[in-house]
Amino acid sequence: MLTQRQLAKTTYGMAPQAPTTPRRTTTTWPDRNDESGRVVDVTMTTWGFIGSGNIGATVARLATAAGHDVVLSNSRGPGTLTDLVDDLGPHARAGTPAEAAEAGDIVVVTIPLRNYRQVPTEELSGKVVIDTMNYYPQRDGNIASLDDESTTSSALLQAHLPESRVVKGFNNIFFQHLAALPRATGAADRSALAIAGDDLEAKKVVSEHLDEIGYDTVDLGLLSEGWRTQPDTAAYGVMYAVDPQAWDQGARPASAVEVAELAAASRRHHDPRDAPLPPRRGTDESTDHHNQE
Numbered sequence: 001m002l003t004q005r006q007l008a009k010t011t012y013g014m015a016p017q018a019p020t021t022p023r024r025t026t027t028t029w030p031d032r033n034d035e036s037g038r039v040v041d042v043t044m045t046t047w048g049f050i051g052s053g054n055i056g057a058t059v060a061r062l063a064t065a066a067g068h069d070v071v072l073s074n075s076r077g078p079g080t081l082t083d084l085v086d087d088l089g090p091h092a093r094a095g096t097p098a099e100a101a102e103a104g105d106i107v108v109v110t111i112p113l114r115n116y117r118q119v120p121t122e123e124l125s126g127k128v129v130i131d132t133m134n135y136y137p138q139r140d141g142n143i144a145s146l147d148d149e150s151t152t153s154s155a156l157l158q159a160h161l162p163e164s165r166v167v168k169g170f171n172n173i174f175f176q177h178l179a180a181l182p183r184a185t186g187a188a189d190r191s192a193l194a195i196a197g198d199d200l201e202a203k204k205v206v207s208e209h210l211d212e213i214g215y216d217t218v219d220l221g222l223l224s225e226g227w228r229t230q231p232d233t234a235a236y237g238v239m240y241a242v243d244p245q246a247w248d249q250g251a252r253p254a255s256a257v258e259v260a261e262l263a264a265a266s267r268r269h270h271d272p273r274d275a276p277l278p279p280r281r282g283t284d285e286s287t288d289h290h291n292q293e
């Protein structure tokens, strides 16, 4: 259960609602990294982070608040993460991307998409990998298979990590909203986060982890359905915003039903049903609009 101090740190100044019941569970699942078939208690998870910026640090804060361990990494080296590690407390440490990948029972890849080929592969073999990345051509450069929508950004990461089990998640919630909206299991105002992935067991693992850090889950289906929450779609972030035009003006809960309905209403740029959507927008009008890049 989150302490008041931990809650205060997760809210970025927004009014939190403290969890009303303990949400510690004893759910277990097979540890795919352990050939012996040992099971790992969800409460003893180590999260690895490839990227420790807005989203990485926010998820890490939620994970440590739930009592999990985290290993953070970035491109500049562990020494640049000292302040964040100190702030997160004894459950946090820093390493290289390879060390974070190796240490994590579950690993969050949360970097600019343009760098996805730099994500370590061998250390992530067999692991559940959560992909938070979004495609912004203005930031990431043009990627032809995303421009023509013949694939999805998470499918690209899955192709880079063929031995891993990639689940798309956290990509369509502004990091301040993610920090502000965790609630206890069963709370009336609990929010849901969308996931997509090709591996059912991996999605179950992610769903268990999201529950631990304060969120319900909406399963969109395969990675090929992940476009439903990509930038410029109906399910891209607005449902968690008090003011859909100014996302830094506070968070509001969004239920699983609301998230699922918006995802169902999403369209792609090349949707043949009617007129094309406007051109892709820049990062300044997206969940990343506070990105300092």
Ligand SMILES: NC(=O)c1ccc[n+]([C@@H]2O[C@H](COP(=O)([O-])OP(=O)(O)OC[C@H]3O[C@@H](n4cnc5c(N)ncnc54)[C@H](OP(=O)(O)O)[C@@H]3O)[C@@H](O)[C@H]2O)c1
Binding pocket: 050, 051, 052, 053, 054, 055, 056, 073, 074, 075, 076, 077, 097, 110, 111, 112, 113, 115, 118, 119, 132, 133, 134, 135, 170, 171, 172, 173, 174, 175, 176, 287, 288, 289, 291, 292, 293
């Ligand atoms: N901001 C949001 O609210 C939000 C919401 C949903 C999804 N997203 C998506 O999630 C991803 C991360 O967003 P963000 O806002 O957290 O970005 P950010 O604040 O700019 O942080 C990016 C992080 O990635 C690290 N990084 C970059 N290249 C790396 C590499 N090759 N290996 C290891 N670490 C690397 C950076 O480290 P250095 O600083 O050392 O380079 C930094 O820690 C993006 O794809 C974004 O589109 C963002």
